Amino acid sequence: MKLTHYLLSLTVGGMGLICSSLTFANTAGFYSKQQDTLNDLISIALNNDANRQQIFAQSQSIREMGLASSSLKDPKLKFGVGGLPADSFAFDQDPMTNISIGLMQEFERGSTLSLKKKKFDQQADSVAFQIKVRELDVINNMTKLWLELGFQQKAHQILIENKKLMREMLRYIKTSYSLGQSEVHDLLNAEIQMSKLDEKLQANKQMQQRTSSQLSEWLGSQWLSEQADLGATPRLTWSKLDQFLASTQGDRFYSLLSTHPLSEIAQLQIEANTTQVSIAEEAYTPQFAVEVMYGHRQSDGMNGQPASDLMSAYLTMDIPLFTDKRQDKSYSAAQYQVVEAKSNKAVILSRMNAQVNALLVDKNNLEQRLQRYNNSLLPQVKAKTKAVELGYQNNTAQFDEVLNASSDELTMEMEKWRLVTDLNKTKSNLAFLLDGFEYSVVKPSISSLSNGSRNSQDLF
Numbered sequence: 001m002k003l004t005h006y007l008l009s010l011t012v013g014g015m016g017l018i019c020s021s022l023t024f025a026n027t028a029g030f031y032s033k034q035q036d037t038l039n040d041l042i043s044i045a046l047n048n049d050a051n052r053q054q055i056f057a058q059s060q061s062i063r064e065m066g067l068a069s070s071s072l073k074d075p076k077l078k079f080g081v082g083g084l085p086a087d088s089f090a091f092d093q094d095p096m097t098n099i100s101i102g103l104m105q106e107f108e109r110g111s112t113l114s115l116k117k118k119k120f121d122q123q124a125d126s127v128a129f130q131i132k133v134r135e136l137d138v139i140n141n142m143t144k145l146w147l148e149l150g151f152q153q154k155a156h157q158i159l160i161e162n163k164k165l166m167r168e169m170l171r172y173i174k175t176s177y178s179l180g181q182s183e184v185h186d187l188l189n190a191e192i193q194m195s196k197l198d199e200k201l202q203a204n205k206q207m208q209q210r211t212s213s214q215l216s217e218w219l220g221s222q223w224l225s226e227q228a229d230l231g232a233t234p235r236l237t238w239s240k241l242d243q244f245l246a247s248t249q250g251d252r253f254y255s256l257l258s259t260h261p262l263s264e265i266a267q268l269q270i271e272a273n274t275t276q277v278s279i280a281e282e283a284y285t286p287q288f289a290v291e292v293m294y295g296h297r298q299s300d301g302m303n304g305q306p307a308s309d310l311m312s313a314y315l316t317m318d319i320p321l322f323t324d325k326r327q328d329k330s331y332s333a334a335q336y337q338v339v340e341a342k343s344n345k346a347v348i349l350s351r352m353n354a355q356v357n358a359l360l361v362d363k364n365n366l367e368q369r370l371q372r373y374n375n376s377l378l379p380q381v382k383a384k385t386k387a388v389e390l391g392y393q394n395n396t397a398q399f400d401e402v403l404n405a406s407s408d409e410l411t412m413e414m415e416k417w418r419l420v421t422d423l424n425k426t427k428s429n430l431a432f433l434l435d436g437f438e439y440s441v442v443k444p445s446i447s448s449l450s451n452g453s454r455n456s457q458d459l460f
Contacts, residue, residue, distance in 0.1 A: 066120025
């Protein structure tokens, strides 16, 4: 009877340790500190992200191409000899013989050059917005991995406390069995339970290491080899996201989604295609070229005096007379591209709005389920554990019932923290769509180019 009293007090004490550790983890200061750590890691990852640099370089490349395309074509230099007699090839025999040099300059149609630059700038801005998309994607993925790592660490904490309890119970069951006061199946059940806990701890360790390895995608392999144990958490604060959600009524989030980088990219594509329509309209205007030539003559004229040099000037103009197979089709194609871009934006906004509403459904249901766990399921399973322990003390319950009750309580705690983690992951996905993350990052820049001809330029 003394043994059963001890086991009962040990069980209650062990569960108290688990509860006290969970209560400590719920303090606001703890979560605030862990969120600061996550923000620091995100800042490091973004500031060293090669993908942001690559996108920035791409946008600058397009912008430079716009400057190049907005310039006039290089003038053409013409040099030659005209009217040279074939019998003597003498420059001073025939007055018609002249050595000519000329310069020709072509001009684009109408406002084509300025419109081309405008289109390239719009395309460059569209690419630049991909940097913001990249930042949100990195933050979202890192946040979800951080939350998953926090859950695994929370599960490890619960498993360790449970293992301490089971180790003490196994030790005294062995003592009781050697004295003939316990059955062999009680000892076997306790040993099996210990082996199961060891297996769960090994699987938990594997998941923690795997999650940390995934974080090294943005933090680097050196961070992975040098980082100490991260104090992650399955719960974060979402003040900015909560403000956005509180300010929106119903299930239409188009006003918030219209400022999302993906929506901005689609809008800039519409503007670039609209500019292409204007470029296609300019194809109906004439294109001009100017040519100036100077001819030097070495022979004498008909009057016996040195022949004067020659000066020529030409204006060339192409006239778009037959437009049905070329200009008309190009103009129609440009208009179709505008329609396609507008439809694409509508599809993007509709899809994102549906994603937000689906995530809100998950969020609301996870909150309700979590409330049920806290208010009903956990208190009930803990009460069941105490009742079984009391029955075991009074010899009305078997030891395996005590183990099953403890296992059920452990499972319920795990499920609760799984819900907490999934809820915060859902909020992270919502923050990606509604720009609900709070972070700061240095703007990407290129300090120097290979030819050293350009200085660093900021993106925004």
